[in-house]
Amino acid sequence: MPAGLFDDATLFRPDLPPAAAKWSGYPKYNLVGGHNDADSVPxxxxxxxxxxxxxxxxxxxxxxxxxxxxxxxxxxxxxxxxxxxxxxxxxxxxxxxxxxxxxxxxxxxxxxxxxxxxxxxxxxxxxxxxxxxxxxxxxxxxxxxxxxxxxxxxxxxxxxxxxxxxxxxxxxxxxxxxxxxxxxxxxxxxxxxxxxxxxxxxxxxxxxxxxxxxxxxxxxxxxxxxxxxxxxxxxxxxxxxxxxxxxxxxxxxxxxxxxxxxxxxxxxxxxxxxxxxxxxxxxxxxxxFDTHIASLRKVLQRKLDVLVAALREQFGEAAMFDYPEGGIFLWITLPEAVDTTRLQQLALAAGVSVNPGAEWMTDAAPGRSRIRICFAHPSEQTLREGVGLLAEVCHREFGIPVRDANAHR
Amino acid sequence: MPAGLFDDATLFRPDLPPAAAKWSGYPKYNLVGGHNDADSVPxxxxxxxxxxxxxxxxxxxxxxxxxxxxxxxxxxxxxxxxxxxxxxxxxxxxxxxxxxxxxxxxxxxxxxxxxxxxxxxxxxxxxxxxxxxxxxxxxxxxxxxxxxxxxxxxxxxxxxxxxxxxxxxxxxxxxxxxxxxxxxxxxxxxxxxxxxxxxxxxxxxxxxxxxxxxxxxxxxxxxxxxxxxxxxxxxxxxxxxxxxxxxxxxxxxxxxxxxxxxxxxxxxxxxxxxxxxxxxxxxxxxxxFDTHIASLRKVLQRKLDVLVAALREQFGEAAMFDYPEGGIFLWITLPEAVDTTRLQQLALAAGVSVNPGAEWMTDAAPGRSRIRICFAHPSEQTLREGVGLLAEVCHREFGIPVRDANAHR
Missing domain, CATH: 3.40.640.10 (Type I PLP-dependent aspartate aminotransferase-like (Major domain))
Structure with a gap:
């Protein structure tokens, strides 16, 4: 294809963010984004x-x-x-x-x-x-x-x-x-x-x-x-x-x-x-609204509990977090050895999307070993399987969670 | 009321446009804006x-x-x-x-x-x-x-x-x-x-x-x-x-x-x-869509024709325009004596809103005697009465249209 007029980058503002990539759908285990529980849409x-x-x-x-x-x-x-x-x-x-x-x-x-x-x-x-x-x-x-x-x-x-x-x-x-x-x-x-x-x-x-x-x-x-x-x-x-x-x-x-x-x-x-x-x-x-939101809160907390159970099962004490008082996400601290920006890339290649802590903090360094997992939209099965895959990828790359030391779980 | 924090204008960006006035509803004869025919909403x-x-x-x-x-x-x-x-x-x-x-x-x-x-x-x-x-x-x-x-x-x-x-x-x-x-x-x-x-x-x-x-x-x-x-x-x-x-x-x-x-x-x-x-x-x-738009075009052209007839009746040859090939607005040139920015203010006080030409041109000067009238939303009666009032205000201020010289109509 011959170069078109718009291939001339000088036509555009010089201070734009990087151009978007073509959208190719969501990963199978999409544990990011402010999406909500589909079955709860009234x-x-x-x-x-x-x-x-x-x-x-x-x-x-x-x-x-x-x-x-x-x-x-x-x-x-x-x-x-x-x-x-x-x-x-x-x-x-x-x-x-x-x-x-x-x-x-x-x-x-x-x-x-x-x-x-x-x-x-x-x-x-x-x-x-x-x-x-x-x-x-x-x-x-x-x-x-x-x-x-x-x-x-x-x-x-x-x-x-x-x-x-x-x-x-x-x-x-x-x-x-x-x-x-x-x-x-x-x-x-x-x-x-x-x-x-x-x-x-x-x-x-x-x-x-x-x-x-x-x-x-x-x-x-x-x-x-x-x-x-x-x-x-x-x-x-x-x-x-x-x-x-x-x-x-x-x-x-x-x-x-x-x-x-x-x-x-x-x-x-x-x-x-x-x-x-x-x-x-x-x-x-x-x-x-009032009856809907009361019901939605129950659905969301149940999904959170599925996520928490999956993390306990897969990561044991390697995944540290405070139990949320509400919402649609869980903020998790992994051991210092885990670089979550790297983990995110590897997990995405395996079909699991999570937010690395660096993107959710004003200073990237303290977010290095943190991840955010959104639990409102995925099904319970997706949450379980997604956390399982994430643990697998994390273990392979960082040796965490420790797989052969069940006592530590 | 004591001065609040936000009364301190230095908190805001210095390059903002003038703050908005409180909205108090539309004028009775609202002949501006991209509104459309209400009865045609499907x-x-x-x-x-x-x-x-x-x-x-x-x-x-x-x-x-x-x-x-x-x-x-x-x-x-x-x-x-x-x-x-x-x-x-x-x-x-x-x-x-x-x-x-x-x-x-x-x-x-x-x-x-x-x-x-x-x-x-x-x-x-x-x-x-x-x-x-x-x-x-x-x-x-x-x-x-x-x-x-x-x-x-x-x-x-x-x-x-x-x-x-x-x-x-x-x-x-x-x-x-x-x-x-x-x-x-x-x-x-x-x-x-x-x-x-x-x-x-x-x-x-x-x-x-x-x-x-x-x-x-x-x-x-x-x-x-x-x-x-x-x-x-x-x-x-x-x-x-x-x-x-x-x-x-x-x-x-x-x-x-x-x-x-x-x-x-x-x-x-x-x-x-x-x-x-x-x-x-x-x-x-x-x-x-196709049947709707065919019908909407007829409704709009009929309203345009009502507007054109009202202008002919009220302004005679003082209102010059090309008959539009479509759309929802008419671009009118009045005699040079008419300053439409002033006309707009006086008309608004009388309950008629029109766009002065200066707002619709890159150089205000050639727009000085022009107005834009939108005809899609007002009823036929509103169009007729609005044009009548506009002519009255225009005559009072600029002597145009000439009221006592029917031969000139």
Whole structure:
């Protein structure tokens, strides 16, 4: 084939990330990604909800914004405002809620109104890989703060804020996933939230709270969101239906004071999020969300228990982890001998996909022997077989788990 | 209320556009925006289509990308590939089609892979206002090329390309709306398309072809898209269902060679477009698109004729325009005495919203006495009354139309 015009790389921006490879499907044991349990998708209820909402408001599809303005479909915003009051202690009106295309769009919008190249942002030392790459793309200087069993460490945060202040640096925000932290799956206590809020006040640094997993706490009760606590006016809050109903719907939301919201609306030029999802969710959630999420939590915890049992059986004490308080992932520490970036490559060749710790940490080094395994989408059999294969590959390359020393299991 | 943290403007990026004002609903006579005819939204058919698609593929909602990969729901991509072959002369497979959240996301993605601040981009001198603001936001130097009754002028384009070349400037692309140009509503002939393609080859400058209105040609036949013509490998093609089915669905598409597509996929981190729209459209369009669009074209042309009659009655010969070959808007030239930016403000105060020409042109000056009126969403009565009010305001401020000289009408 002769060279085409677009083979001339100088036509493109010079600062693009590497071009994508062609998609060739998922590996057989796909233990990554925010996918959810397929059998829990409430298909018939969504069909009924879409039909009801479309019969009522379908003609408004003829308008950008569904005659609800730039914030999104009003009945959905009203539901979210009620839900946040009930579940998260947030008092807000529908007009303080912005519908976003997943919480991912929330991340992009917040990054774009606050961060310009060179600005400093504080995140948890282990955090969502997509947050790290997005912040890198906007040119942020990312400062990671350690976590403990209660989530973001307030002592470490205070030290970091003080240190930055000495350098004359005021970070743009503190990004945290308080409830079912990604990847550690801790749930930050109310006391810790108060400490973080106090530091935000003391140093004049906003909090960016990503509560996209907060519906998935096994106990069924989440602590109040920081947005709903005293000092919550300094908090930008995002949430999502991706983890609670279905990721492909691409519906999330953002709650923030008007100085933030009005700037976000000024740069949000996408014409709104998908109308059918907004309509179907508004109708569905009103009737079914609470029973659905209670059932989904049980399904997810059962899968987690299958994963934990498989890890115990295959890796014995070589796989160390805290039992998650909720969510869809497990954060595992392997012995120091295991380089999980290498393990990931070898496992992928064997059909098993896992996240190496380096991709989920602000500093790659402490993530060297960690992996993240997502358990919501794979079947129980896939989890068992996938962990078995992973152990096999890991043993072959690193001698871990030790196969001939059953006493160590 | 005491000042909050976010009242400190230094927290935000300094280069943001002005913050949004609170939305207070549409004016009574809303003659702007890409809204469509509400009674033409095929509500019952969309309900049935969503139900069928969800019963078949609903469980894939549990995965980002619906198990179709990063390009979008495969049945929809397959439909689009067939539609483009039939209607636009484009030969492509489903794997060369990317589903976007409206053609607006297509604009953003293409801008972001090609343009960095200071780069030059060629557009039509009168063009979509959103394209102008988006290009401004990425820091492009925008060069406008005049249009004639056949769309983008190839003679003027050649002169511009030659002039830029003499300056050592290679534009990143030539952005054009060939079919039902926005705002002039011309349809570029096949001969003219060939001329533009030849200039693209000669100067090594890609063509960015926005065919979002191409289903709305009154005759029912659109010329082949440049993407489907010889040399079409130098063309990035975008289209949309916003103007043909419903804008609130937020579904568009992009067709481009892999060097472009692979770079776009690398920066596209939104987790995909809304699943219910993709599913419902794939199912709906297969069965109903062709009959629906034929009927919608009739409805729209009838509304156009109501608008034209109202203008004739109210403005007489003071309102000059070419009768559109399709679409949802009319581009009107008023006498030089009329400053349409001022007219817009006064009309809005009277409850009538129109686009002043200055917002739809690369150079504000030649747009000074022009307005764009969108006719797809308003009822026939709203069109008549809105034009009446507009004429009243215009007469009061500019003495045009001349009220006491009926001979001049």
């Amino acid at each position: 298909v018939e209820e969504l069909i009924a909800a879409a039909a009801t909402a479309l019969r009522r408001d379908g003609k408004t599809l003829a308008m950008y914004g569904l005659h609800s303005g730039p914030l999104g479909y009003k009945p959905l915003r009203e539901y979210i405002a009620r839900k946040l009051a009930k579940d998260a202690g947030i008092t807000c009106t529908a007009d303080e809620v912005l519908i976003t295309s997943g919480s991912l769009q929330g991340l992009d919008l917040v990054n774009h109104v606050f961060v310009q190249p060179g600005d400093t942002v504080i995140v948890e030392q282990a955090t969502y890989g997509g947050t790290i790459t997005r912040l890198q793309r906007v040119g942020a200087r990312i400062v990671g703060v350690p976590l403990d069993h209660d989530g973001l460490s307030s002592a470490a945060l205070e030290a970091t804020l003080a240190d930055l202040k000495r350098q004359g640096i005021r970070p743009k925000f503190i990004y945290t996933i308080p409830t079912v932290q990604n990847p550690t799956a801790t749930v930050m206590s109310t006391a810790r939230r108060n400490e973080i809020l106090a530091l935000s006040a003391q140093y004049g640094v906003p909090i960016f709270e990503d509560e996209c997993y907060s519906d998935l706490v096994w106990s069924g009760t989440r602590p109040p969101a920081m947005r709903g606590m005293p000092g919550g006016d300094r908090v930008v809050h995002i949430g999502s239906f991706s983890k609670s109903v279905a990721p492909a719907l691409r519906i999330g939301y953002l709650v923030a004071d008007w100085p933030v919201m009005s700037r976000i609306l000024a740069i949000k030029s996408d014409g709104g999020s998908g109308a059918l999802e907004q309509m179907a969710l508004a109708e569905y959630c009103e009737q079914h | 509500v019952e058919e969309l309900i049935a289509a969503a139900a069928t698609a969800l019963r078949r593929d609903g469980k894939t909602l549990a995965m980002y990308g619906l198990h179709s990969g990063p390009l979008g729901y495969k049945p929809l991509r397959e439909y689009i590939a067939r539609k483009l072959a039939k209607d636009a002369g484009i030969t492509c497979t489903a794997d060369e089609v990317l589903i976007t959240s409206g053609s607006l996301q297509g604009l953003d993605l293409v801008n972001h892979v090609f343009v960095q601040p200071g780069d030059t981009v060629i557009v039509e001198q009168a063009t979509y206002g959103g394209t102008i603001t988006r290009l401004q936001r990425v820091g492009a130097r925008i060069v406008g090329v005049p249009l004639d009754h056949d769309g983008l002028s190839s003679a003027a384009l050649e002169a511009t390309l030659a002039d830029l070349k003499r300056q050592g400037i290679r534009p990143k692309f030539i952005y054009t709306i060939p079919t039902v140009q926005n705002p002039t509503a011309t349809v570029m002939s096949t001969a003219r398309r060939n001329e533009i393609l030849a200039l693209s080859a000669q100067y090594g400058v890609p063509i960015f072809e926005d065919e979002c209105y191409s289903d709305l040609v009154w005759s029912g036949t659109r010329p082949p898209a440049m993407r489907g013509m010889p040399g079409g490998d130098r063309v990035v093609h975008i289209g949309s269902f916003s103007k043909s089915v419903a804008p609130a669905l937020r579904i568009g598409y992009l067709v481009a060679d892999w060097p472009v597509m692979s770079r776009i996929l690398a920066i596209k981190s939104d987790g995909g477009s809304g699943a219910l729209e993709q599913m419902a459209l794939a199912e709906y369009c297969e069965q109903h």
